[in-house]
Every structure is written in C-alpha cells, then in structure tokens.
C-alpha cells in the first residue's frame with residue numbers, strides 16, 4: 001500500500017477511501033474501481049465493526065469478492081478510526097493491509113505512545129499505519145465532536161516518534177454533513193507538507209468542493225476519505241423507490257436502484273480524486 005500511496009503523492013492524485021457499510025458497498029466499489037482503472041481503499045470504521053460482522057469476517061469477505069469478481073486493480077483493506085491498540089492488532093491479524101489508530105482525543109504524548117505500539121505490531125506484519133492529530137469535527141456513526149486544527153509541532157512529533165506511514169492532520173474538515181461552508185486550513189496544510197515528507201490523509205471529504213479537493217491534493221493529500229456522500233445518494237434512492245411503489249417487497253427490486261446510486265457516486269469521487277486510469 002505504501003508504494004501506491006507514495007505514487008499518488010508524487011503524481012498529484014489521491015486514492016479514494018470509500019467506507020463500507022454492508023455487502024452491496026463492497027460489490028459496487030470494486031466494480032467501479034475496476035471499470036475506471038483506479039486503485040481503491042475500502043475502509044471499515046472500527047465503530048461499526050460488529051455491525052459489519054467483525055474484522056475477520058469483513059476482511060475475508062472483501063478478499064473473496066476481489067477474487068470472485070476478478071478484480072485486477074489494487075485494493076487496499078483499511079481499518080478506519082481504530083479505537084484501541086487491541087482492535088488494530090486484531091485487524092492486522094485478520095489480514096488488513098492498513099490500519100488507522102485514532103488517538104486524536106488523547107493528550108499528544110499518549111497518542112504518540114499508543115500509535116507507536118500499533119506501528120511496531122503492524123510493520124512486523126507488513127501493514128501500514130495512519131495516525132491522526134487534531135480533531136475532525138462532525139458526527140461519525142453517532143460520535144459528535146468539534147473541529148480542532150492540528151498543530152504543526154504535534155504532526156512532526158507523531159510522524160517522527162511513532163514512524164507512521166500516513167498522517168491525517170485535522171484541518172477544518174468534518175465527518176457527516178457540513179453546517180455552513182467547509183473552511184479548510186490551506187496555510188497550515190502547506191506548512192505541514194513542506195515540513196514533513198509524509199502522504200497526508202483528508203477525512204470528511206463529503207461536502208468539500210471539487211476545487212478545494214484539488215488544492216488539498218496539490219498540498220500532499222494522497223488518500224481522501226468519503227462516506228456520507230455515498231450514503232446520502234444510497235438512502236435518497238432507496239427512499240424514492242419505496243415511496244413510489246408501496247407494494248414492493250422483493251429485496252432485489254428495492255435495492256438494485258440504490259446500488260446504481262452507490263456506483264454513480266463512487267465513480268464521481270474517483271474522478272474528483274483523479275485516480276482514474278492510474279493502474
């Protein structure tokens with residue numbers, strides 16, 4: 001995964017991370033990545049790991065799908081917002097390619113120490129690690145928080161002391177729907193990318209303008225995370241189908257249009273990240 005991320009950083013595009021919320025997400029994301037020849041990251045957020053069936057089940061299911069769908073583009077299975085060191089280790093054991101340890105709510109020294117423990121275990125198993133500094137605001141799977149911009153000094157310390165592979169510095173983005181306009185800290189982004197030579201990760205990309213995404217990519221973001229945008233498209237379509245025909249009960253008839261909505265949204269995200277045709 002490191003090779004793909006570094007290639008994206010050097011060539012100024014980003015690999016999209018699309019969050020998985022169930023089996024249909026896996027199929028739709030893989031289908032579109034293959035069609036557009038884009039490397040892709042399938043993210044499973046730790047908060048809903050039981051809902052998804054657990055680390056082992058979801059990782060094996062994704063791998064089975066990659067094989068049965070004859071997917072030839074690089075697919076990275078990533079643990080999003082790992083909540084504990086133990087959880088990250090379980091994901092590594094289950095066969096994930098990449099894990100994020102989110103110690104952003106902890107005092108920085110504790111964040112560094114726990115991230116370091118994850119890195120030591122992950123690197124021994126050829127798994128890469130994403131760390132986070134500052135606070136990404138908004139509502140993610142029921143957890144609500146305020147934006148807190150990442151401090152440059154904390155970014156340097158986490159990168160150098162914990163030896164992470166990618167860094168998610170919170171710079172004004174939020175998970176879920178934005179209240180008002182997103183206000184990304186491009187000045188801080190520039191400072192971080194000029195000081196630390198590490199691929200950056202942008203969380204909370206749903207609702208950020210195409211123009212701002214391009215700027216973020218130019219300033220070192222090589223991985224961009226999307227969840228809400230896809231879920232809005234999926235749920236809008238599902239609602240419409242059920243409202244338009246109240247007699248429907250066949251799951252395929254109900255779900256197929258919403259699968260198309262996921263596919264359309266993932267395709268537009270791949271183009272926004274400019275990762276199409278990069279394989």
Ligand code: 13P
Pocket residue numbers: 019080081174175176177202203204205206225226227228229
């Ligand atoms: P959105 O839900 O805002 O797209 O953010 C997704 C994300 O950052 C997952 O880590």
